[in-house]
Amino acid sequence: MDFPPTKLDYHVDMFNLQSHSRFLSLFKAQDGRIALILESTVFHPQGGGQPSDTGLIVFSGSDLKFSVQDVRSKDGIVLHYGVFEGSNPESGIDSEKGKEVYLTVDESRRKLNSSFVICWWNSSEFRYRLLKIVLTVMHGMVGTKFQTLHSAGHLLDMCMQKVGLGHLEPGKGYHFPDGPFVEYKGSVPQEEFQVKQKELEAEANELISKGGKVYAAILPYEEASVLCGGSLPDYISKGSTPRIIKLGDSPGCPCGGTHVSNLSDIISMKITQMRTKKGMTKVFYTIAS
Numbered sequence: 001m002d003f004p005p006t007k008l009d010y011h012v013d014m015f016n017l018q019s020h021s022r023f024l025s026l027f028k029a030q031d032g033r034i035a036l037i038l039e040s041t042v043f044h045p046q047g048g049g050q051p052s053d054t055g056l057i058v059f060s061g062s063d064l065k066f067s068v069q070d071v072r073s074k075d076g077i078v079l080h081y082g083v084f085e086g087s088n089p090e091s092g093i094d095s096e097k098g099k100e101v102y103l104t105v106d107e108s109r110r111k112l113n114s115s116f117v118i119c120w121w122n123s124s125e126f127r128y129r130l131l132k133i134v135l136t137v138m139h140g141m142v143g144t145k146f147q148t149l150h151s152a153g154h155l156l157d158m159c160m161q162k163v164g165l166g167h168l169e170p171g172k173g174y175h176f177p178d179g180p181f182v183e184y185k186g187s188v189p190q191e192e193f194q195v196k197q198k199e200l201e202a203e204a205n206e207l208i209s210k211g212g213k214v215y216a217a218i219l220p221y222e223e224a225s226v227l228c229g230g231s232l233p234d235y236i237s238k239g240s241t242p243r244i245i246k247l248g249d250s251p252g253c254p255c256g257g258t259h260v261s262n263l264s265d266i267i268s269m270k271i272t273q274m275r276t277k278k279g280m281t282k283v284f285y286t287i288a289s
Contacts, residue, residue: 001027005076007040011243014147014216014258016042017105023059026093027079035079036066042103043080044110045073050150050175050257053105057082060100064089110147110258148266149175151214151247151259152287155204155266156182158250160283163199168281181284188281193274200283201271211264212248219244227252 009019019042027035036057046052052071057080058064070081153173160166168184188196217227224242225232229251236242236254246252248263260266267288274283 001037001075001077003037003077006038006073006078008078008256009040009042010044010258011216011218011256015261017055017107017110018042019103020060021101021103023096023099023101025097029079029081033070033081034083035072035081036068036101037077037079038101038103041071041078041080042105043068043071043078044105044258045071045078047073047256051109054109055103055105058102058104059096060102062096062099064096147258147260148287149177149180150257151263152204152266152269152285153180153182154245154247154253154255154259155207155263155269156200156283156285157253158207158247159200159203160184162203163196165196165200171280179284180286181282184281184283185279186281187276187279188274190276197271197274201269204269204271204285207248208263208266208268210248211262212250213262214248214259215246215252216259217244217246217252218242224252224254228254 003024009016019040021041022039023036024039025037027037029035038057043053043055044050053068054070055068057066057068059066063086065085066080066082067085068080068082072079072081153175157170160168160170165184165188168186168188171183171185173182174180218241219227221232221236221238221240221242224236224244227244227246232242232254242254243256244252245255245257245259247259269288270286272284272286274281276282
């Protein structure tokens with residue numbers, strides 16, 4: 001697809017659920033679905049274990065409305081999959097290219113998604129410079145339940161360090177409502193499962209009760225490394241400017257997802273299961289509904 005990378009508005013402000021952009025093209029997938037390609041977007045695509053946003057795109061100066069049901073990213077271009085409301089205007093859609101569109105994200109879904117995400121935490125002293133504003137809550141509401149699922153995954157990583165499981169290396173995470181978990185490289189003796197579950201849950205809820213602001217910053221590689229405890233994951237190339245998320249007083253970590261504005265927004269967290277298989281440990285959890 002011959003389009004420039006989509007500008008990601010949610011990287012600047014994770015709590016802005018409305019924005020405007022320009023319509024660039026209509027994309028038809030092999031499975032028959034259609035997607036809109038825009039100049040910029042406030043919709044978060046599925047990725048990093050976080051489900052995609054849903055919502056509505058309205059064309060300026062016309063009656064065209066597009067219901068966004070799924071969002072994906074391919075080669076830096078965000079694809080907004082969905083259906084047009086009412087009659088199908090695909091035949092005349094080319095006349096809309098370059099026109100302004102208005103985007104609205106489904107708030108309840110975003111809140112759920114953002115509560116469940118993981119990152120790689122490193123201990124050590126750190127310094128940082130915020131390049132973006134402190135995350136604020138839109139219209140006085142707390143962060144969105146997908147945002148909370150994402151942030152709870154980060155919180156779990158913090159707690160693993162505090163209960164003596166910091167030697168386990170975070171891997172993939174699943175941050176959907178139907179059984180979120182974080183998988184770690186390394187094993188935990190089965191006889192310790194029950195004790196560690198209780199310790200993790202107690203530590204998580206103590207941090208939630210204390211609260212702590214969540215910050216986002218896009219930093220030069222070296223500054224990002226310092227903020228993250230002295231190193232960054234290998235998948236982040238040197239010379240890049242990664243986006244770093246920092247929860248409370250803990251070191252930061254690379255993350256492109258959306259989050260709550262304060263740890264207290266998670267409300268409560270429960271560790272439901274821990275299991276080890278083939279040198280990998282999964283920790284399952286839930287958050288307050």
